[in-house]
Amino acid sequence: MKINEKEVFRLLISSYNPTVLGDVLIMVTGQATNAEQNVATNGDVTRLTKKDNNELVGVNLFNASQYVHDLKGNGQILLTESQIAEVNAAVKKAGFDFEVPFDNQPKFVIGHVETLVEHPDSDHLHIAQVDLGTEKLQIVCGAPNVGAGQKVVVAKIGAMMPDGKIIWPGKLRGVESYGMICSAHELGLPNAPQRHGILVLDAASQTGAPFDFAGDYSANY
Template sequence: MLISSYNPTALGDVLMMITGQATNAEQEVELKGDVARIYRTSDQQLVGVNLLNANNYVDNLTGNGQIFLDDQQVEQVNQALKTNGFSDRLQADHEPKFVVGLVETLVAHPDSDHLHIAQVDLGQEKLQIVCGAPNVGVGQKVVVAKVGAMMPDGKLIWPGKLRGVESFGMICSARELGLSGAPQRHGILVLDATSEVGVAFDFDQDYSRNY
């Protein structure tokens, strides 16, 4: 997993990368030169890297939010880690995190009057997702934010439990996806039946007919 963001307007020339999950209470930071290495205190596992003066190390950094580093840029980050005294190596992550899924089954949550437990087919895998949308139904084509996705508002998707039931992603609404003209009402985005399961969600299409 590699979640990268770059926001020079708000944060200056800092490339922020997340490689794992940890709360603020569970992590520590080690500083060397232009690198802040963030690690989980329980097992010393790397969970993030902040690279200062990033343009001195990485070519073609553009964007204002989440960005997707190519293989060459990741290798340049690894060289920056080495130059600043760290032995960690990051791996490029090209797996799409917003994917078209098919709701195969839906059962009521045993400890909630509005949550449902969905089994969602993503083509190469199936995920259990707890969903509270009133319009979710079996047979729908939906947009799934997988573990490791960064939502348009900056929220990260991690595995979790909702009232004791494990959930491994989120079925998204148009508003959560930041789509133009998305309604503010509560409810997931239901895609056309012809949408292909397992493909990356195309944010550039016009989905207003599905609202």
């Protein structure tokens, strides 16, 4: 089963970094390059939409702490339902007629690699079918240590990696991929090795559970 496209774009990726960007709350709701976007600003709200279909892909809220309570962070943040209500009140006050969706689904989860086959057009890529408990995703992976039966960390569509990269659906050499199987280094874990290879978790790890970044995984490196 592949991820539903409507679900892909009913997500919210929020980031707040006042030290670097000032008091600006950045919210991404879809994928589009700068050239594919229309930009409109009313007051403290900037709306970004796709040029071809007017789909909402992003919202920037300036002077954000004046509108949203308890706004803290230094990178990706998860907005509460009440904070989203405050964001939408600011959007309405600015004269826009859209709403920012509430999204509290974990984006880094434990997956079980059910099957793994070679990519038909690559000598190092593999195509994995990964069970996440409530859904199964096809993910193309190039790690040399990936194998069927493993418990792994999956960055789902809408995950923001520690380096700021956002995971979107894509194709690798013509094969669709709906997430990323992560290494300890990509997850920003302490003392993660620099070598190429995914983080393989203990077999007892619960499929579908949110990944705990605060855990000690050094024994799995």
